[in-house]
Amino acid sequence: MKSVTNVIICGTGGQGILLASEVLCAAALLSGYDVKKSEVHGMSQRGGSVSSHVRFGEKIFSPLVEKGCADLILAMEKMESLRWSPYLAPHGKLVACDLAITPMTVNTGHAEYPDVNAIIERENLPVTLIPAVEIAEELGNLRVVNVVLIGAVSPHLPIDESHWKKAIEERVPPKALEVNLEAFRKGRELFGK
Amino acid sequence: MRKKLNTIEEGTLLLSGNEAVARGAWEYGVHFASAYPGTPSTEILETIAEEYDEIDAQWAPNEKVGLEVVAGASFAGARVLSAMKHVGLNVAADPLFTLSYIGATGGIVIVSADDPGMHSSQNEQDNRLMGKAAKVVVLEPSDSQEAKDMVGEGLRISEDFDTPVLLRLTTRICHSKSMVRIGPRKEVPVKGYVGDIKKRVPIPAHARLMHSRVEQRLEDISAWGSESTLNRIEKGDTSLGIITSGISYQYVKEVSPEASVLKIGISNPLPWNLIEKFINMVDRVIFVEENDPYLEENIKARFLIQADGKNIISIEGELNPEIVRKAVHPGTTKEITFSEIQLPARPPALCAGCPHRGAFYCLSKLGGSSTGDIGCYTLGLMPPHSALETTICMGASIGVLAGIEKAVGREGMGKLVAAIGESTFVHSGITGLIDMVYNGNTGTVMIMDNSLTAMTGGQENPTTGKNLRGEPAPVLDLEKLVAACGVKHIRVIDPHDLPEMEKILKEEMAREELSVIITRRPCIMAYKPIRKGVAEVDPEKCIGCKLCMKLGCPAISWDGEKPEISSHLCWPDCDLCIQVCPVDAISKDMGGLT
Numbered sequence: 001m002k003s004v005t006n007v008i009i010c011g012t013g014g015q016g017i018l019l020a021s022e023v024l025c026a027a028a029l030l031s032g033y034d035v036k037k038s039e040v041h042g043m044s045q046r047g048g049s050v051s052s053h054v055r056f057g058e059k060i061f062s063p064l065v066e067k068g069c070a071d072l073i074l075a076m077e078k079m080e081s082l083r084w085s086p087y088l089a090p091h092g093k094l095v096a097c098d099l100a101i102t103p104m105t106v107n108t109g110h111a112e113y114p115d116v117n118a119i120i121e122r123e124n125l126p127v128t129l130i131p132a133v134e135i136a137e138e139l140g141n142l143r144v145v146n147v148v149l150i151g152a153v154s155p156h157l158p159i160d161e162s163h164w165k166k167a168i169e170e171r172v173p174p175k176a177l178e179v180n181l182e183a184f185r186k187g188r189e190l191f192g193k
Numbered sequence: 194m195r196k197k198l199n200t201i202e203e204g205t206l207l208l209s210g211n212e213a214v215a216r217g218a219w220e221y222g223v224h225f226a227s228a229y230p231g232t233p234s235t236e237i238l239e240t241i242a243e244e245y246d247e248i249d250a251q252w253a254p255n256e257k258v259g260l261e262v263v264a265g266a267s268f269a270g271a272r273v274l275s276a277m278k279h280v281g282l283n284v285a286a287d288p289l290f291t292l293s294y295i296g297a298t299g300g301i302v303i304v305s306a307d308d309p310g311m312h313s314s315q316n317e318q319d320n321r322l323m324g325k326a327a328k329v330v331v332l333e334p335s336d337s338q339e340a341k342d343m344v345g346e347g348l349r350i351s352e353d354f355d356t357p358v359l360l361r362l363t364t365r366i367c368h369s370k371s372m373v374r375i376g377p378r379k380e381v382p383v384k385g386y387v388g389d390i391k392k393r394v395p396i397p398a399h400a401r402l403m404h405s406r407v408e409q410r411l412e413d414i415s416a417w418g419s420e421s422t423l424n425r426i427e428k429g430d431t432s433l434g435i436i437t438s439g440i441s442y443q444y445v446k447e448v449s450p451e452a453s454v455l456k457i458g459i460s461n462p463l464p465w466n467l468i469e470k471f472i473n474m475v476d477r478v479i480f481v482e483e484n485d486p487y488l489e490e491n492i493k494a495r496f497l498i499q500a501d502g503k504n505i506i507s508i509e510g511e512l513n514p515e516i517v518r519k520a521v522h523p524g525t526t527k528e529i530t531f532s533e534i535q536l537p538a539r540p541p542a543l544c545a546g547c548p549h550r551g552a553f554y555c556l557s558k559l560g561g562s563s564t565g566d567i568g569c570y571t572l573g574l575m576p577p578h579s580a581l582e583t584t585i586c587m588g589a590s591i592g593v594l595a596g597i598e599k600a601v602g603r604e605g606m607g608k609l610v611a612a613i614g615e616s617t618f619v620h621s622g623i624t625g626l627i628d629m630v631y632n633g634n635t636g637t638v639m640i641m642d643n644s645l646t647a648m649t650g651g652q653e654n655p656t657t658g659k660n661l662r663g664e665p666a667p668v669l670d671l672e673k674l675v676a677a678c679g680v681k682h683i684r685v686i687d688p689h690d691l692p693e694m695e696k697i698l699k700e701e702m703a704r705e706e707l708s709v710i711i712t713r714r715p716c717i718m719a720y721k722p723i724r725k726g727v728a729e730v731d732p733e734k735c736i737g738c739k740l741c742m743k744l745g746c747p748a749i750s751w752d753g754e755k756p757e758i759s760s761h762l763c764w765p766d767c768d769l770c771i772q773v774c775p776v777d778a779i780s781k782d783m784g785g786l787t
Contacts, residue, residue, distance in 0.1 A: 039369075061446040062444050062446075062514045063440075064444075066527055109742075111537030111538070125531060
């Protein structure tokens, strides 16, 4: 097994990126790894781009993932998935929520929202788009979009299913636990292949 | 139910640097802590308040007061901690520089959270230089474990050597999480207040003696530091020796695991003996440090060595593993498989429902603009409002407006007003307003009162009626305060009442006397919405005039012909888009009152 796993979780402010990275860290800790994670708060909370780097393995020094080294990028918004492409390792996977949130620069006419699917094709990016919002809607709770996505990426990481579930139990309030576990299961079953 | 952290006395936790500092304060017996919120330092006091009841913690109106109250508590023999962002240390510099002479009775740790890369700051100052200028001890942790440990070491150094200690963090330390071994709290008794004028009144006759002690103290700590585990040599391949500190150490270990490393934990005073030993041990030296060449300049000046440093690593911006790899081992950079893609920027924006939106919309509509300040409302500079033109530091909006009027007169000032949040006004705006009154200015100051210190994530302040722990506190009456400064024209307005907001702005900008407009409406983070409905566009009625787009609301996007309103982002209590729509195409279920 490779000694260090590098993950970047990205999206926009308010999408539950921090919870997703907390769950990943908790699952990695339960698996006995050394873990570091890094993110920047502050200005980015006001709807700006947000990212969280998570690294786990035998011994971790840098809390930041190096370009060309990410084993997995999980994007909560599809344009944001493209922003981090130089960080992907040659074998890396990119999983993105099939959701577009237009930035203010687009709303004010200073920029155009790109044709993400065309770029994915042109750049030959290893992207899997997942309709996580629809799945969360079916489950009756839009707040579990991030956990559906975690479920979808979970088989790609060296962490046991039981550790994922325990990590979710630790991080979500008891009354929301059932729907979160269901969201995880759906994401894992439908897209975790 | 999650257990409070003060009930967990052993084990390992994944903590951010800020959480680790709070933990260290608890474990090493800190009695009292005071701070003004500032990214990236804010969570230190928040964590203390949430998790560690044994520490009396409070928000100060600004960093200067925050440091003064902990100084007083130290005089009375308590262990104390004050936290601030790097520019906060400028505000606290006045007490810092003399507190250095006075020293510490109870241990004093002052946290300076610097922001290389300026993730949420207006400059990139390196406060190791401030620590050196103030002649205080500077400690630099490289992960959360060290952040916790250095609070303890700092308190000990502070008491043993009679000095304040600056714990210099950076954003990447504050907001990265890593494993921390934890322990129980060690109670240390508060010694009690004993007056000592020779120690604490720096009249020149006393201060000269104090200065002499300070210089001796620096020499003593430098010698002690060469033996301390806070500074260490990690001997490896001696053909390359890297001198580094803080987060840069982690990047060095990542990209150059074989090199010999001198890890500096005490950045001031530097451990000269240990540095000399290291330099003599290795064939070639490289300095790897973020921002200023602090280690490089000091060590080169002392030992007159040739070494690489800022010639291969930029002074500007935050470091990362790629930058360090490129500098230290050029030619070994990782292969980039997927190239960078040009994408629209996603800058932060005022939230949907933000009270500031109404004020900036009206100001912009009237062709006005503002001298700005530090807070969410700095975002008033962004299109479509484009209604903010200057920012220097906390409180400067008022002084800058006054100065523009002094230089070019009322006419030349045009339709500029000062825009400042209520927390920033209390922090440093009051004196600016007194200056305007005293010196005969005629401008308009807009105090944007959203009842929360919002940009840092939503903290209480003296105007909100709550303290750091969320307990009731007296409310500072802004109207009376402003009146007491001598302002005759004070208007209070809900900035989401657009016709009234526009009318008042127009009147006050035209008035040839000083005026204050208090725009009062709570931040959306401060309360749960009263209504339930969200706005919807009737595509049959919409004429595509784009007036609603001029609000710059993140909930409203343009599909090419019509606006679309996100039910997910729309704030139920806000009706700005309904107010501006000329054809009543936007509506919301205004019932649903709970």
